[in-house]
Amino acid sequence: MASKTLFEATPPFPDDLQPVAEIATISLAKLVADDASEAQTMLDACRHLGFFLLDLSRDTVGEEMIKEVDQVFEMVRETMDLSTEEKVKYSSDPPRDFRGYKAEGIMKTETGAPDRCEFYSLLQDDILGNSTVSPALPTPEPINSRSELLRSYFEHGHYALKYICRALSTQLHLPPETFWDLQAPTRSSGTMLRLIRYAPSLSPSDMRTGLLSHTDFGSITLLANVTGGLQVLNPQFQPEDEAGWQWVRPRPGCLIVNMGDAMVQWTGGILRSNMHRVKYAPGEQRLVPRYSAAILTRPYKEAAMQRLAGGRIPTVEDDEREGLVIQDEGISSLTAWEWELKKAMALKEGKDCARSRGGRELRAMDVA
Numbered sequence: 429m430a431s432k433t434l435f436e437a438t439p440p441f442p443d444d445l446q447p448v449a450e451i452a453t454i455s456l457a458k459l460v461a462d463d464a465s466e467a468q469t470m471l472d473a474c475r476h477l478g479f480f481l482l483d484l485s486r487d488t489v490g491e492e493m494i495k496e497v498d499q500v501f502e503m504v505r506e507t508m509d510l511s512t513e514e515k516v517k518y519s520s521d522p523p524r525d526f527r528g529y530k531a532e533g534i535m536k537t538e539t540g541a542p543d544r545c546e547f548y549s550l551l552q553d554d555i556l557g558n559s560t561v562s563p564a565l566p567t568p569e570p571i572n573s574r575s576e577l578l579r580s581y582f583e584h585g586h587y588a589l590k591y592i593c594r595a596l597s598t599q600l601h602l603p604p605e606t607f608w609d610l611q612a613p614t615r616s617s618g619t620m621l622r623l624i625r626y627a628p629s630l631s632p633s634d635m636r637t638g639l640l641s642h643t644d645f646g647s648i649t650l651l652a653n654v655t656g657g658l659q660v661l662n663p664q665f666q667p668e669d670e671a672g673w674q675w676v677r678p679r680p681g682c683l684i685v686n687m688g689d690a691m692v693q694w695t696g697g698i699l700r701s702n703m704h705r706v707k708y709a710p711g712e713q714r715l716v717p718r719y720s721a722a723i724l725t726r727p728y729k730e731a732a733m734q735r736l737a738g739g740r741i742p743t744v745e746d747d748e749r750e751g752l753v754i755q756d757e758g759i760s761s762l763t764a765w766e767w768e769l770k771k772a773m774a775l776k777e778g779k780d781c782a783r784s785r786g787g788r789e790l791r792a793m794d795v796a
């Protein structure tokens with residue numbers, strides 16, 4: 429998340445807004461120091477809500493990342509301030525190619541109304557020079573002139589991600605590099621940086637959803653934003669029930685981290701990929717454009733989507749004992765890339781009936 433300075437330059441998140449989600453704040457510095465109690469708190473957050481705030485302060489790399497978020501936001505603003513004519517030259521072509529610009533109103537929200545955000549997607553492989561399939565695409569000047577910032581932002585994101593992955597693996601009694609190896613940036617993947625601008629909500633007719641309710645496809649998302657508007661679904665509610673949508677309060681120096689569908693799949697339902705959406709920005713914030721930058725981490729392309737074995741990961745016998753029927757729909761036999769394409773197609777055709785997944789009880793361990 430951005431620095432305090434950027435927060436101070438933005439209208440405040442209202443203090444009296446209700447309901448606001450209770451989200452755990454996890455210290456990156458403590459994860460780096462291998463603090464077991466912090467890792468346990470993070471695992472609980474990943475199981476119950478699927479979201480937590482990652483406090484980047486008091487860690488050298490984290491502090492660097494805080495400064496870079498401000499620069500990334502500057503890049504998003506400059507990119508989105510380009511003329512429509514210029515931006516559409518870089519239009520994406522999903523599901524053939526997810527890279528590039530998506531104009532406002534192209535996607536639908538849950539009511540069928542057009543969305544209220546425009547975004548630009550950059551592929552990690554292009555930024556790091558990993559691309560095995562196709563050459564990097566041209567990008568507009570505000571992005572093109574910041575290749576160093578982008579590389580560094582990804583690298584610092586990897587640092588944070590590695591410690592999150594290690595702590596989760598260790599808490600689940602898996603070899604420490606288990607989750608990291610499945611998404612290591614040295615291998616080609618669909619990992620993206622999505623730069624988003626939401627239009628201000630100037631009139632009551634603009635107060636509808638900006639980005640449809642969804643779960644994230646991939647493994648782990650690192651989201652930076654300053655302005656409110658993000659809502660998470662209270663796990664006790666169904667998405668159709670408006671009362672279940674809780675506002676997320678962004679905090680200076682913190683990233684918002686959430687688990688994606690792949691983490692649920694690998695853990696047999698232990699970790700939770702929770703529904704979220706972006707509504708209008710609350711209070712005075714609705715009068716200004718809302719920016720966000722999301723590193724949407726995906727598994728490496730050939731990664732197997734089958735459930736992991738070992739540690740505290742439940743087995744098929746556990747499923748039976750608990751009377752759980754896990755709808756696999758053939759996912760286990762797919763690679764990560766095949767699975768992502770399948771999901772993207774379903775989304776495009778409006779067949780993706782997104783719902784929160786995971787949050788299963790952890791069984792007691794026989795051995796400590």
Ligand SMILES: O=C(O)CCC(=O)C(=O)O
Pocket residue numbers: 622624639644651653658704706719720721722
């Ligand atoms: O803009 C936000 O706050 C959330 C974006 C998001 O959920 C996504 O890009 O998947």
Ligand SMILES: [Fe+2]
Pocket residue numbers: 642643644649704
């Ligand atoms: Fe998301």
